Amino acid sequence: MSSVVTLVGNPREGSRTRTVAVAAAETLGRRIGYDDPPEVVDLAVLAPHLLAPAPSPQVEVALELVKGAGVLVVASPTYKATYTGLLKVFLDRLPGGALAGTVALPLLVMGDPRHALAVEIHLRPVLVELGALVPTPGLALAEAEIPALDDRLGPWADRVAPQVTAALGETLRQGAQA
Template sequence: MATILSVSGSPSATSRTARLLRHLDTRLAAQGHEVIPLDVRTLPPQALLHADFGHPAIAEATAQFAAADGVVIGTPVYKAAYSGLLKSLLDLLPQYALTGKTVLPLATGGTTAHVLAIDYALRPVLASMGPTHITPGWFTLDKDISVGDDGALTLAPGAAEGLAQVTDQFSAALGGRPRALLAATG
């Protein structure tokens, strides 16, 4: 199957965005894909802020993008746009780093007022990087994501259904085997 790079653009160590991505990673792996997680917040801040293209961690992230068949990009929405942390990484990638790739954009946020951030802020940047296909994205409200004391993620039914649908569309675009809509998302 395909190799997927799953990128979290959240600056928070307890991020709902990152937890949501890792939840989707499990679904994609169960469909036969190799999933490689990348939390941008773990990259060296100095390398990101000073645009150190030659830093080993930035070079490794760039190589991970190059090796991937598909890329899931997840970000919290701040001020109606994707995170600055994600932007700092995207700015360091080659201009056409997504050439030949299928991309799934995802966002989380506190209000439905930010629902269009995927299409008006993130999608144009991703499109400028040359992907073959950007599948329909999904915005999940923070209130629809809960994390139990054991770290288990629970999604509101509507969010779970929508995420399953866009994840399965992305997987199908990569040649995956989508399962029943809610079988893996609970």
Template sequence: MSNVLVISGSPSPMSKTELVGDHVARRLAEYEWHTGHLRVRTLPATPLLHAHAAHPAIAAALDQVSRADGIVLATPTYKASFSGLLKTFLDLLPQYGFTHKAVLPLATGGSAAHVLALDYALRPVVHSLGARHVVQSVFVLDKHVVHEDGNLHIGQSGSVMLDAVIEQFRKALVGTS
């Protein structure tokens, strides 16, 4: 059984990015994969910013990454790039921290003008970490994600894109397990 970890780099507790990450985790759990969700914003700030990898909470987060077969990197788009919070966490990983892992880069944002942030900003970092397979990135527009009464609703076009990349990621995971 594969172990999948969603890593959310949003600083907001009511983040659409986290909601989409939760959605992806639930969908992957349907295939009987163990899924977890690491919300970087919940890690203690001082040890995170000082790269104190021996701190118990930081060490536990790094251990989650090392045990995962698949990683979903979920980030909001800020100033045409992925979040600094996510970058801070990725900087703590060993040089080849994604070796033997399948990775799904996913972003949310207000404008399709930022869609290339995944390919030009996040993908090179993922490759430098030695990912075995990086599936097609997916960018979900904020307007396609609605959270009401505790339920997540993803618009038709966002849902179709997510379904396609979840299937690609699922196939990539089959190769790791």
């Protein structure tokens, strides 16, 4: 089974976005038969290194982990009706096609439900541009829903797990043919 990796684009360590993203990855991982906890790339920790003039071993390790993910949950709070600049800076370090063979699931945590489409309009396209297969609608979760997170994530994971499993199978078939 491929690894499940969570990429968290919140600039604050210990954020609610991280809590939601890890819970979503764990819940989905169990549904697709992956019992190990997801690996987490928390960009709040890497922020000082992302724009440094010298290469950063921590950033390079994070980039490799993301590129090697079988399933990648990409999470951000909603800033200015889109994902964070911190997440954009990290994703810009990936070359085109770097996420080929990766099943990506975009996730935004919103303060206002009016931003619900941002996950589809802004985050999904950049993941597709990087070559990821995004087989399901993104998850837009209002901050007000966080206290009942399990009630929201269980049905979400039940709904998307079949598509994620099918997409993983497709990426394995494509890799075998290459």
